[in-house]
Amino acid sequence: MPAPMTLHGPRLVLRPWRPADAGPLAAINTDPEAMRHFASPMSPAESDAWMARLQAHIEAHGWGFWCVERRAAPGCIGAVGLLHVAFEAPFTPAVEIGWRIAPAQQRQGFAEEAARLALAAGFGPIGLAEVVAFTRVANEPSWRLMRKLGMARGEDFEHPRLPEGHPARPHILHRLMRADWVAQRLG
Numbered sequence: 001m002p003a004p005m006t007l008h009g010p011r012l013v014l015r016p017w018r019p020a021d022a023g024p025l026a027a028i029n030t031d032p033e034a035m036r037h038f039a040s041p042m043s044p045a046e047s048d049a050w051m052a053r054l055q056a057h058i059e060a061h062g063w064g065f066w067c068v069e070r071r072a073a074p075g076c077i078g079a080v081g082l083l084h085v086a087f088e089a090p091f092t093p094a095v096e097i098g099w100r101i102a103p104a105q106q107r108q109g110f111a112e113e114a115a116r117l118a119l120a121a122g123f124g125p126i127g128l129a130e131v132v133a134f135t136r137v138a139n140e141p142s143w144r145l146m147r148k149l150g151m152a153r154g155e156d157f158e159h160p161r162l163p164e165g166h167p168a169r170p171h172i173l174h175r176l177m178r179a180d181w182v183a184q185r186l187g
Helices: 019-031 044-061 110-123 142-147 178-186
Strands: 012-015 064-072 076-084 095-101 130-136 151-157 171-176
Touching: 012 130, 012 178, 019 076, 019 095, 044 064, 044 076, 044 142, 064 171, 076 110, 095 110, 110 130, 110 142, 130 142, 142 171, 171 178
Parallel strands: 095 130
Antiparallel strands: 012 064, 064 076, 076 095, 130 171, 151 171
8 A cells, every 4th residue: 555645735735634624524515505516415424425435545545535725724625636437437447636625715726726736646656647537517617627737628428427317417528648748847
């Protein structure tokens, strides 16, 4: 088992999960505003189970969806990172990048900063060849961030974990290859 990674940015730290993070994460996951682009908000028990799965991924791989905290005010403000996609789709197996930031902390560039830290780890020490991201079509803030990160739109797909006809089932995929990420950084 690799040692869990902690990532440090100018304003943020991405770190493994701690028991004290359960309450702040549940506040995000149960908030209808924070979860407006998901099938539904989570219950507190579902949020706790999700946090346990995220921490198990970090323990198994050394990386995953980390707890995000501000350097200036420690405490969980969200979850951002890399995760093995846990369902079958035309683009799997794959590693996804994703973000979930508390509504009060949104529109401050935290998701972008954290995502850039995660990509640098993914294409650097983790050694990934490609990272994908996906969201429902209506989630313009997320797909705009995907493009800002240099990701290219891939194929649309129906999320297999949502029932046929569910309004959140249509998803768009974005991809970023390591070579493209390196080229962007070199200018």
